[in-house]
Amino acid sequence: MVLLAGCSGGVLDPKGQIAVQESEILLNSVGTMLIIVAPTLLATLAFAWWFRASNRKARYLPDWVFSGRLELINWGYPLLIILFLGGLIWMGSHRLDPFRPIAAAGKQLEVQVVSLDWKWLFIYPEQSVASVNELVLPVETPVHFSITSATVMNSFFVPQLGGMIAAMPGMITQLHLKADHMGDLWGLSTQFSGDGFAGMHFDVRVKSNEDFERWVEYARKSACDLDHAGYAALLRESQNVRPFVYRSVIPALFVKIVTGKVSPPNATAEQGSSVVACPETAQ
Amino acid sequence: MKFLGNLSWDAIPWNSPLPLIAGGGVIAICIAIAAWIVLAGHLPYLWKEWITSVDHKRIGVMYILLGLVMTLRGFADAILMRTHQAYAYRADGYLPPEHFDQIFTSHGTIMIFFGAMPLMIGLMNFVIPLQLGVRDVAFPTWNSTSLWLTAAGALLVNISLVVGVFSRAGWLPYPPLSELEFSPDVGVDYYLWALLISGVGTLVTGINFVTTILKMRAPGMGYLRMSMYCWTALASNLLIVAAFPILTATLVMLTLDRYLGFHFFTAAGGGNMMMFINLIWAWGHPEVYILVLPAFGIFSEIISTFSNKPLFGYRSMVIATLGICIISFLVWLHHFFTMGAGGTVNAAFGIATSVIAVVTGVKVFNWLFTMYGGRIHYKTPMLWALGFLVTFVIGGMTGVLLAVPPADFLLHNSLFLVAHFHNTIIGGVVFGAFAGIAYWFPKAFGFRLHEGWGVAAFWFTIAAFYAVFIPLYMVGLLGMPRRMQHYDMEMWRPFILAAMVGIFLFGVALICQVIQLVVSIRQRERLRDETGDPWSGRSLEWATPSPPPIFNFAVQPTVYGEEPYWELKRRAIASQQNEGRYEAIKLPRNNATGFVTGFFASVIGFAMVWKIWWLAILGLVAAYAVFVWYAWRDIPEEKISAEEVARIDRAHRKSRAEWLARHSEKGNMA
Ligand code: HEM
Ligand SMILES: [Cu+2]
Ligand SMILES: [Cu+2]
Numbered sequence: 001m002v003l004l005a006g007c008s009g010g011v012l013d014p015k016g017q018i019a020v021q022e023s024e025i026l027l028n029s030v031g032t033m034l035i036i037v038a039p040t041l042l043a044t045l046a047f048a049w050w051f052r053a054s055n056r057k058a059r060y061l062p063d064w065v066f067s068g069r070l071e072l073i074n075w076g077y078p079l080l081i082i083l084f085l086g087g088l089i090w091m092g093s094h095r096l097d098p099f100r101p102i103a104a105a106g107k108q109l110e111v112q113v114v115s116l117d118w119k120w121l122f123i124y125p126e127q128s129v130a131s132v133n134e135l136v137l138p139v140e141t142p143v144h145f146s147i148t149s150a151t152v153m154n155s156f157f158v159p160q161l162g163g164m165i166a167a168m169p170g171m172i173t174q175l176h177l178k179a180d181h182m183g184d185l186w187g188l189s190t191q192f193s194g195d196g197f198a199g200m201h202f203d204v205r206v207k208s209n210e211d212f213e214r215w216v217e218y219a220r221k222s223a224c225d226l227d228h229a230g231y232a233a234l235l236r237e238s239q240n241v242r243p244f245v246y247r248s249v250i251p252a253l254f255v256k257i258v259t260g261k262v263s264p265p266n267a268t269a270e271q272g273s274s275v276v277a278c279p280e281t282a283q
Numbered sequence: 284m285k286f287l288g289n290l291s292w293d294a295i296p297w298n299s300p301l302p303l304i305a306g307g308g309v310i311a312i313c314i315a316i317a318a319w320i321v322l323a324g325h326l327p328y329l330w331k332e333w334i335t336s337v338d339h340k341r342i343g344v345m346y347i348l349l350g351l352v353m354t355l356r357g358f359a360d361a362i363l364m365r366t367h368q369a370y371a372y373r374a375d376g377y378l379p380p381e382h383f384d385q386i387f388t389s390h391g392t393i394m395i396f397f398g399a400m401p402l403m404i405g406l407m408n409f410v411i412p413l414q415l416g417v418r419d420v421a422f423p424t425w426n427s428t429s430l431w432l433t434a435a436g437a438l439l440v441n442i443s444l445v446v447g448v449f450s451r452a453g454w455l456p457y458p459p460l461s462e463l464e465f466s467p468d469v470g471v472d473y474y475l476w477a478l479l480i481s482g483v484g485t486l487v488t489g490i491n492f493v494t495t496i497l498k499m500r501a502p503g504m505g506y507l508r509m510s511m512y513c514w515t516a517l518a519s520n521l522l523i524v525a526a527f528p529i530l531t532a533t534l535v536m537l538t539l540d541r542y543l544g545f546h547f548f549t550a551a552g553g554g555n556m557m558m559f560i561n562l563i564w565a566w567g568h569p570e571v572y573i574l575v576l577p578a579f580g581i582f583s584e585i586i587s588t589f590s591n592k593p594l595f596g597y598r599s600m601v602i603a604t605l606g607i608c609i610i611s612f613l614v615w616l617h618h619f620f621t622m623g624a625g626g627t628v629n630a631a632f633g634i635a636t637s638v639i640a641v642v643t644g645v646k647v648f649n650w651l652f653t654m655y656g657g658r659i660h661y662k663t664p665m666l667w668a669l670g671f672l673v674t675f676v677i678g679g680m681t682g683v684l685l686a687v688p689p690a691d692f693l694l695h696n697s698l699f700l701v702a703h704f705h706n707t708i709i710g711g712v713v714f715g716a717f718a719g720i721a722y723w724f725p726k727a728f729g730f731r732l733h734e735g736w737g738v739a740a741f742w743f744t745i746a747a748f749y750a751v752f753i754p755l756y757m758v759g760l761l762g763m764p765r766r767m768q769h770y771d772m773e774m775w776r777p778f779i780l781a782a783m784v785g786i787f788l789f790g791v792a793l794i795c796q797v798i799q800l801v802v803s804i805r806q807r808e809r810l811r812d813e814t815g816d817p818w819s820g821r822s823l824e825w826a827t828p829s830p831p832p833i834f835n836f837a838v839q840p841t842v843y844g845e846e847p848y849w850e851l852k853r854r855a856i857a858s859q860q861n862e863g864r865y866e867a868i869k870l871p872r873n874n875a876t877g878f879v880t881g882f883f884a885s886v887i888g889f890a891m892v893w894k895i896w897w898l899a900i901l902g903l904v905a906a907y908a909v910f911v912w913y914a915w916r917d918i919p920e921e922k923i924s925a926e927e928v929a930r931i932d933r934a935h936r937k938s939r940a941e942w943l944a945r946h947s948e949k950g951n952m953a
Contacts, residue, residue, distance in 0.1 A: 009774055010761035011693040019693070026690040033680045036644070043651055044672050051590070053658040061656030065593045070652060074599065078644035085683070086634045092689040093630035098623060152460040153556065155621060155696060159762030164692050166622045168557070169459060169550035173623040186772075190696035190764040192453055194460060195380035198768040260551060 011159045015185060015206070017178045018096065019162030025092045029085060036081045098163050098175040102142040108176075109138060112254040113147040115154035115167040115189060116234060118196025119241040123226075123249055129219035130226050132234070133202040134243035138212035139182050145175040148258045150235060155191035158204050164190060172258055179206040196239035203243055219245040226250060231262060288895035289469070294447045299382065305359075306445035335873045337423035338833055339408050342430050344727060346405025347720065349430075353437055354398035354713075358793065360390035365751070365779075365786040371769040372776045383768045384451035385470065389440060391454025392474060395570070396481060397437040399708065402716040403577045404429075404488055407516045410723060411492065413824035413831065414510045416501025416840045416847065421494040422487075423871045424913065429484040429491070431881025436481025439888045443473040447892070450474035453766070455563050456537065458548035458556045463541050469892050475538050476888035482531045489523030492516060501823070503842035507601070510822040510846075511587075511594055514601055515580030518608040519573050525612070526569040533562040557622060564615035572611040575707065576604065578715025579646060582668045585722055586650050588818050589665035590657025593846055596649040603649075606642040614639065620688045621695050629688040636686035640679055647676060662818070663737035667718035670745050674710030678703060681756070699759025702752045709748055717744075717796075725817045729829045730807040736799030743792035750785030754778035813942040815935065821849040828935035834870060834923060837932035838863030862936070865929040869920045876913040880906055 012027075014020040051058050094100075101108070112123040123130045135158075137143055147156050149167040157164040161177045167189075179185075185204035189197060207215060224230060226246040231253070256262045296302050320326055333341055363386050367376040378386065408426065412419055420426050443449040450470035452461040461471045496517045500509065509517075537559065539545040546552030548559040587594040594600065616624065616632035650672060659665065681703040685691050694700060717740075725731045758778035763770065803810060816825040826848050827835055844850040883906035890898035 009772075012760055022689040022693050025687060026684065026693060029684050029687045029690055030680075033683060037676055037680045040644075040647060040651070040676055041673060044669070044676075047651055047654045048659065048669050051654055051657050051659050053591075053660050058658075059656060060591075060658050062592055064656050065595055065597065067652075070648075071596060071599055074596065074645045074648040075641070078641040082634075082637045082641050085637055085687070089633040089637070089687050090630045092687065093633060094626035096689040096692070097626035097629075098692070099625065152465055153457055157762075157764075159693070162693060164621045164695055166619070168622070171557075188762075188764060191457075192384075192460075192696075192766040194451070194465065195384065195768075197766065198380070198770065201771070 009160065009186075011162070014160055014162065015179060015181050015183070016161040017102065017180060018176070019160055020180075021092075021096055022162045025088060025096070029088060032081060032085050032088070036078060096163070098165050098173070100176060101144065102176045102178050104140075104142045104178065106141060108142040108144050111135070111137075111143055111145050113145050113156055113167065114254065114257055115147075115149040115151060115156070115193070115200070117151045117194065117237040118189075118200045118239050119234075120156075120187075120189075120200065120202045121150075121234065122202075123254055124216070125249075125254070127216045127219075128249050129216055129222075130246040130249045131219065132244055132246075133241050134245070135187060135202055135204045136212060136215050137179050137204065137206050138209045139179055139206050141209070142176060142178045145177065146254065147173045147175060148254065150257050152193045153191050154189040154193045154200065156187070157190045158185055158187035160185050161187075161204070166191065170258060170260065179204075182206050182208060196237065199240035220247045222247045226253065228262070286895075288890070288893040288898075290446075290893040290895065294469075294893075295445060296448070301378075301382070302444050309441070310445070331873065334878050335427070335875045337419070337427050337871050337873055337877075339412050339420050339423065339426060340727065340831065340835075342426050343405045343407070343409030346401045346408055346430055346433070347716075348405075349434055349437060350398055350401035350403075350405055350716070353393050353401065355793075356441070357390050357394040357398050358789070360386045360393070362786055362790070364390065365783045368767065368770075368779050369783040371767070372773075372779070373769075373771050375769055378768070380768045381448075381451065384766075385449045387766055388450045388453055388470075388474070389443075392450075392477075393437075393440060394708075395454065395574075396478060397433070397440065399574050399712050399716070400485065401433060403519070403574055403712065404433075404485070406581065406716065406719045406723070407492060407519075407577055409727060410719075410824060411495065411513060411516050412499075413726075413827060413835055414513055414822050415496065415499060416504060416823045416836060416842065417495070417499045418835050418868070419871065420491050421499055422491050424874060424876050425487050425491055427874075427877030428880050429488040429877075431877045432484030432487075432884055433481045435881045435885040435888065436477040436484070438885050439473055439477040439480070439892070442889065443470070447473065455567060457563075458537065458540070458554075458559050459550050461537060462549055464549070471537075471541065472892045475534050475541070476891050479531060479534055479538070480884045480888050482527055482534070485523060486527040486531070489520045489527065492520040493524055496520070501840050501842050501847075504847065507598070508842055508845050508847065510580075511583035511597070511600055511604075512577070512580035512822075514604050515576040515583070518604045519576040521608060522569045522573045522576070522611065526566045526573065529562060530566040530570075533559060533566065560619055560622070561615070564618045565612075567618065568615045569611045571704075571707070572607055575711040575715075576607065578671075578711050578719075579604070581715045581719040581722070582650065582671055583653075584820075584822065585664045585668045585718055586653050588722075588820050589660045589662060589668070590654050591660070591819070592653055592657045593821070593849075594649070595652040595655075596645075597845060599645060600649055603642045603645045607639060610635065610639050610642065614686075617686050617691070620691045633686045633688050637683050640683045640686075643679055647672065662721075663732065663734060663741060664718045664722040664818075666738065666741045667714045667721065670741065671710055671714040671718070674714070674745075674748065675707060678706030678710050681706060694759060696764055697759035698755040698763050698765055701765045702755040702759060705752055705755075709752075714744075717741075722818070723824070725810075725812040726815075726824055726827075726829050726831070728807075729812055730803065730810040731812055731817055733799050733803045733806065733810065736795055736802055740792050740795035740799060743788055743795055747785050747788030747792050750788050751782045752785075754781040754785070758782075813938045815939060816848075821846040823847045826851060828939075832931045832935075834868045834928065837865060837928050837935075862929075862932065865925045865932065867925045868923045868928055870923065872919060872921045874913065874916070876909055879909045883909070 012023055014023050110125050114121040119133050121132055122135050147167045149169045154167040155164055156167050161179055163175050163177055165173050165175045183206055187202050187204050189200040222245045224246045226249045367378045370376040447469040452466055452471055456471055459465055496513055536547040540547050546554040548554045548556045583594055614632055614636040617636045620629050721732055721737055758775050761774055763775045812829045815828045883902045887899050887902035
């Protein structure tokens with residue numbers, strides 16, 4: 001673990017408030033359990049060694065089968081540890097409930113996330129732009145994600161920001177994250193969703209507030225519209241999709257996806273190609 | 284309507300050589316073995332003595348054989364996955380997604396349902412009636428039927444290798460991915476019918492063993508005089524009876540969705556996929572304890588025998604076992620903390636889960652205190668037990684870590700999770716099966732397994748296990764999810780390569796086991812067990828000759844204490860010196876009900892997969908007819924005369940007495 005903490009990029013190298021707290025709980029739990037696990041492992045090896053048949057110095061107690069005091073320890077010691085751990089679980093589960101907003105000064109950003117076969121769509125409703133396989137976030141700003149799926153179940157996860165959560169068709173899950181450092185991270189789906197699953201990773205770019213505004217401007221100048229035709233094209237299966245942006249989004253698209261009220265792909269799309277309509281690369 | 288439903292020549296994967304060659308090879312081997320059996324004239328023997336056998340010992344051996352063969356098949360999948368991922372860094376590896384996805388699905392399905400389950404059920408079959416001091420299980424013909432239904436399921440999964448495809452939706456087929464819309468081919472159907480059929484077999488096993496243990500113990504064997512293994516088997520089978528109907532019901536609902544357009548779990552039409560996930564884990568979590576509880580029992584027997592001490596804290600162990608039995612039904616939600624149930628719900632299930640760790644911890648401590656003050660002989664079974672203690676404690680710890688919801692938000696569905704459950708299943712169930720096989724092999728076949736090769740297999744397995752799964756734990760902490768057909772992340776690569784090296788070590792361990800078997804068979808005279816008690820055991824199975832006669836006990840044993848055989852030895856009565864009063868014994872007659880039912884079940888399953896309706900109906904009618912025929916048989920039992928019983932028992936006494944005379948100066952009996 002110590003070795004890994006040095007390694008960058010994993011869940012033990014957090015870059016946001018939630019991930020910091022979650023990895024802290026992870027390490028605390030391991031530490032708590034080692035209080036009981038480490039002695040147990042040592043005792044196992046010690047007993048196994050000392051009481052080997054060939055060791056004539058070891059005392060042989062062929063009828064020693066019960067000890068009330070030991071039973072008390074047997075039950076009491078793990079119970080104590082778990083009592084402590086239970087406290088950790090109780091507080092942690094509430095404090096880090098993904099539905100719970102992050103208390104911070106300033107406005108929170110709304111991002112709507114849709115998993116598709118096999119890519120991610122990020123809608124910025126307030127900016128009315130959208131992006132595919134690229135999540136751009138302003139630094140130190142709490143973000144509220146609403147997450148659903150336009151296909152099978154997936155799971156939204158940015159390891160260094162924490163808080164994995166399912167994306168399910170017909171349902172909305174919510175997640176609150178905050179990125180604390182500028183830089184490039186990555187995210188992916190962790191719930192197997194079919195043949196293109198392995199390619200469902202996305203870039204996460206944490207920018208300064210000004211750069212974020214600049215990115216929104218850039219997106220508005222893109223050539224792609226997420227209108228009905230655009231969405232129909234997006235629905236079609238595609239794998240390992242390069243990131244690109246949309247300058248406009250169907251109003252309330254997210255809610256329509258959740259309630260199943262967008263027109264199905266075959267109704268509007270005629271193009272035979274399985275390539276997403278606007279595969280232009282960002283920046 | 285087409286005569287053969289959806290089945291056509293296209294179902295055979297002509298253009299993908301890998302499964303075709305593998306499948307062809309397997310078929311060729313099967314045909315060769317079958318031909319050899321027939322040509323060498325072994326068929327009548329095999330048919331009369333094994334295939335139609337209702338003897339729990341033979342059924343147990345066949346279960347274990349099935350489990351071992353299927354574990355091998357699942358291991359082949361594992362090699363494919365590990366080597367594929369080693370080549371899949373910024374590349375496509377050598378398995379396209381549609382193959383890779385089938386392989387991890389069949390790996391999980393086969394290992395759990397047709398590898399681990401038959402191994403555990405097989406050992407219970409062989410041992411439990413012997414330990415209870417009885418002649419067979421409560422329903423011997425059902426027992427045979429269970430075996431062949433399980434085999435039918437295994438057969439269907441393997442047929443899918445060459446005819447059609449297997450499921451690509453994971454070993455638990457979450458909808459909507461497993462619904463017709465997203466998995467239109469026959470893969471999920473193969474999965475469903477294989478598990479529906481074998482699930483019935485498992486449920487019947489559960490009923491059979493619960494009845495046997497509750498109703499059929501030797502005189503004097505109160506509940507608190509049963510061996511620990513009988514207790515854990517009881518708990519495990521109670522869980523089967525409670526949990527497997529949930530699995531079957533859930534799979535039936537998915538089947539209805541796929542075949543008749545129902546909407547239990549679809550996104551459209553008012554279905555709810557989360558209901559599937561809840562239900563499948565309401566079975567799934569108890570299932571992991573169905574697997575591991577019998578292994579706990581095996582280790583209890585082994586640790587006590589090889590420490591030359593009774594089990595420490597027997598009553599405490601019984602309470603812990605029953606505690607696990609109950610709590611394991613209250614924790615299923617820990618498999619989907621990330622579905623967003625809310626803080627209080629997650630916390631409640633997280634805490635409930637860690638309570639299981641307390642109860643499991645009690646067991647571990649009691650095993651340690653069993654070793655304390657013992658005289659431990661390190662024969663192969665005891666080595667497995669020690670390997671289990673160390674490995675399982677680590678697996679339990681990572682399990683509790685995953686039960687902490689905020690930690691699970693970082694680790695769920697990663698290779699860390701994969702490492703956790705392999706840690707518990709390999710360290711617990713597989714080690715348990717190997718330990719049990721080494722321990723009871725002499726009882727089953729009359730000679731011990733070769734020690735040297737067994738020890739080698741053990742050390743290679745331990746090395747292989749850690750070589751594969753420590754890297755997987757670490758790469759899970761680096762955020763790598765399970766089931767990746769390819770990946771671009773450079774930091775993951777060294778760990779994936781390390782895990783590949785580990786899988787080859789597993790291969791070496793496996794070869795050691797095969798050599799062990801061959802060497803042992805060739806040296807069987809030298810390894811012969813003439814006493815029936817090669818390890819100085821403490822429970823009743825060791826009072827029988829090795830291998831035990833068909834009726835197990837010539838004279839019904841009476842039980843005086845918690846360790847019946849040890850008591851007998853201490854009192855040096857009956858089984859050692861005096862003959863009892865021999866009486867004629869009635870035994871159930873071997874019959875083909877189980878085999879024929881299994882055969883028609885396979886036919887039904889295959890017909891349903893390909894929607895060959897007439898064949899399915901035919902199979903159903905035929906299977907029913909077999910039952911009716913069985914119920915109307917005239918002579919259900921056969922009788923073994925008192926003289927025959929006496930003859931067999933005296934022969935055993937003689938050989939034991941001779942052995943004792945030869946070895947008396949060494950003072951072998953404890
Ligand atoms: C102290 C005991 C244990 C605890 C606290 C524990 C806890 C957990 C938790 C919390 C998960 C869910 C993790 C996730 O999905 O993110 C899990 C998964 C799993 N555990 Fe354990 N576990 C324990 C023992 C076992 C045992 C004994 C077995 C098997 C014999 C086992 C087999 C599994 C399997 C098969 C899965 C996941 C399967 C899947 O997702 O496909 N566990 N365990
Ligand atoms: Cu990729
Ligand atoms: Cu579980």
